[in-house]
Amino acid sequence: MYIYVPTQKLEKAPILVAIHYCNGNAQAYFTFNDNKYATLADSKGYIIIYPSAPSSVFATGTGSGAMMANVLAGAFPDIFKAVTAYCGVPDGCFYVSTATAGMTTPGWNNDCANGKVSKTSQAWGDQVRSYFPGYNGSYPKVMIWHGTADNVLGYPNYAEALKQWSYIHNVTFTKTVTNTPDSGYTKSIYGDGTKLIGFSAQGVGHNVPIHESVELEYYGL
Structure with missing residues (x-):
């Protein structure tokens, strides 16, 4: 800028x-x-x-910040190179229908917050692609973190977010690595791990610690 x-x-x-x-x-x-x-x-x-067209822009956030990081990745894939979401929900999960004039507006969604919204990978992915019709470029690489004891944004959102971005990146689950990067954490690798990885934190609530060094290495910084 x-x-x-x-x-x-x-x-x-x-x-x-x-x-x-x-x-x-x-x-x-x-x-x-x-x-x-x-x-x-x-x-x-x-x-x-x-503004001058950037070459490497990254986004990271926790909670509602994680929601926004996912939204940025979906809505502006031509701007962002990678995003990290701590304790969030899939992109578009909070988008709810209202009865007023058949309008659809974003707002709080208890079902999503409680981890009760489940879709197929394709359904989640199609929702992401709907924000930028006609876009044929690449999407940001994604890193997802979530605690198993999260009572604000339920833990099932972790799996739903991974389903969403695995479809976008056309990668499938490869393997897990336990106690990485810390004791009690499980790393899930999709494809070769360059486009999508997740970290599940056993017993951690809605306060998964930020792992700056892990993020920066993933970004290539």
Whole structure:
């Protein structure tokens, strides 16, 4: 992100996000077609943000943050390279139907939270792909963590999330490795382990510790 802040900006400055064209970048768009965004910002007091297409963006989160990490992986596969979700739910699990005018809106879903929502791998995967119709590129690699004693977002969500991303990545379960990376943890490997892995933490609740070094190694950082 490149940000242009005028010398005299408004106290509650509006923000203009200027998004570059295909194969372009933020710097090129700053002067594209001799545009006057910056000049006008100096006189009108707004801020401009120029995003430049990133090459390696990663997301990680716990609980509702894990839900969002899964959503980002599904909705923006062209932006994110890898995601890690601690104690979350499958992408789209909280999407519930309402009786109002036949609308479908996101909201709290007790069945999902309690681990009672189960779908086939394809059904979960089709839900992910529905967010970006026509997208034929690759999806982010995914790492899932969940505690067996989670009483906030039920443990069955762990298996459902693995089903979902195994379908997206077209990989099947290969093997488990016990006591990895810590005692009581079980690592589940899908395919060759480069696109999807999971960690089940025996007896751990909705507070699986963050394993930064494991994440970063998986990201290749």
